[in-house]
Amino acid sequence: MRVGRMDEALVGLIGWEQEGCPPTVRCYTSMILGYCKLGRVDEAKGLVGRAEDKDAVMYTILIDALCRRGEVDEVEKILEGSEFNGWKPNDVTYNVYINGLCKLGEVDRAFRQLDVMRENGFLPTLETLHILFASLCRDQSDERLWEAKALLDRSNELDWDVNAYFYCTLMSKFCDKGMNKPVVSLLTCMFKRGIEPDTCTYTVVLRSLCKKKYLRKAKCIFHSMGSEADIVAYNTLLLGFNRANEHNEVYILFMNMVEDKVSPNGFTFCVLMDSLCRENKYPEAVDCFIQSIRNGFNRNLISRPIWWLVKEGKVKELLNLFEEMFGRGFVLNDFVFDPLIRAFCRKGLCRSVQSDIFSLIFDKMLSTR
Known part of the structure; x- marks a missing residue:
């Protein structure tokens, strides 16, 4: 029709x-x-x-x-009068109503309907539970996240066959709020229930622990992953060690990554360059950038060493970087000029008394083109 x-x-x-x-x-x-x-x-x-x-x-x-x-x-009036009007709601009816309530933000009312549904002889379907769980996880309040955890805890009672996806979703929400304890608690619960964590789940746990600077615990979790550790897990731990200024751990982890034949990506090289620059190892940072180019990554990664060199006032090292690149056949054009200008502006050198340094560097760059 x-x-x-x-x-x-x-x-x-x-x-x-x-x-x-x-x-x-x-x-x-x-x-x-x-x-x-x-x-x-x-x-x-x-x-x-x-x-x-x-x-x-x-x-x-x-x-x-x-x-x-x-x-x-x-x-509500329609449902209350269903028997009088000669019809009975089914599980689809309840699911549609519960979904509608959740979309309207009426989560408490939706859970009351879950109880009504069970009282009327209907077990909640997977769709019912998925709707309620997703609604709780979408809510920004801590209270709703704890309710989502309580719903997971009741999954056996509700005959709900949950998997790693549900745990990972909730753990990620707790992690975003900086709540470390429930993340670890959920991982423990998964092990107790015989649910194998996937790489995504482990990465969320690593991110949560690194945020709180529980790096030793994060390292233990990481090693328990074994061959499951992928580039995202490596990068998460690398970033955690870098932010904690544990640079030796960064280099060791990077070497382990190479040994395990996990290919680094652009983010990996950015973290590695940051770590080297934090230790004033600028030549090594330049070598790291050159290595990233050899590995086929975008040459725009040069913005990392440029920012550090400008920030620390390392004019000589900055000029050496450009000489090195020119010697390796790179044309010094906008991919170098753009991040350099941004770095000088962020540092406030463009309008300062040090603007002569700015002019010196650009004159040197232009002479090597």
Whole structure:
């Protein structure tokens, strides 16, 4: 049925009724769906009232439309009067209503419907639990995250076969809030329940521990990954050690990475260059940049050593970097000029008394082109 010709269809339906040939439930349901798609919910309600035989499908369509308009009190009335009107909600009806409540931010009301659903003899389906869990995780409050954890804890009771994805999702939310203890607690719970953490789960735990500078614990977790450790896990731990100024650990971890045949990416080289520059190992940082170019990475990574050299006022080393690049066949154009100008501006040298340094460096660069 084309929703654009609903009024014509309604005339035909009324004609059948007047001729003593009442339309079927399926016919009414198609009409109700059409009106709901057009946003003409009141007319859809009227059709539900006209139908002699009613079923859960037509009411579920109407409930979905009412939820989209925020009319949840009207939905409650429909559900309360279901027995009187000769129909019974099914699991799809409850799922649609629970989903509508969650989208409206009525999470507590949605959980009450979960209890009503069970009281009426319906076990929550996977879809029901996924809807509730996702809604709790979307909420920004700490309270909702703890409720999501409580829901996971009840998964056996609810016959909910959860996997690493659900734990990883919740752990990531706790991690974003800087809440380390529940992240580790959830990992422990996974082991107790025989759920194998995946690489994503481990990485979230590493990120949480590194944020709190629990680097020894993070290192233990990392080593427990074994061959599962990928570039994201390595980079997470590398960044943690770099921020804690444990540069020797950065170099050891990078060497382990090479030995394990895990290919570094651009982020890896950025962290490594930062670590070398923090230790004033500028020639090594330049060598690191050259190595990244050999590995096929974007030459724009040069912005890392340039920023550090400008920040620390290492004019000689900066000029040596450009000489080195020129000697290796690089054309010193915008990929060097752009990050250099940005670095000088961030340092505030463009308008300072040190602007002669700025001019000196650019004159030297232009002479090597």
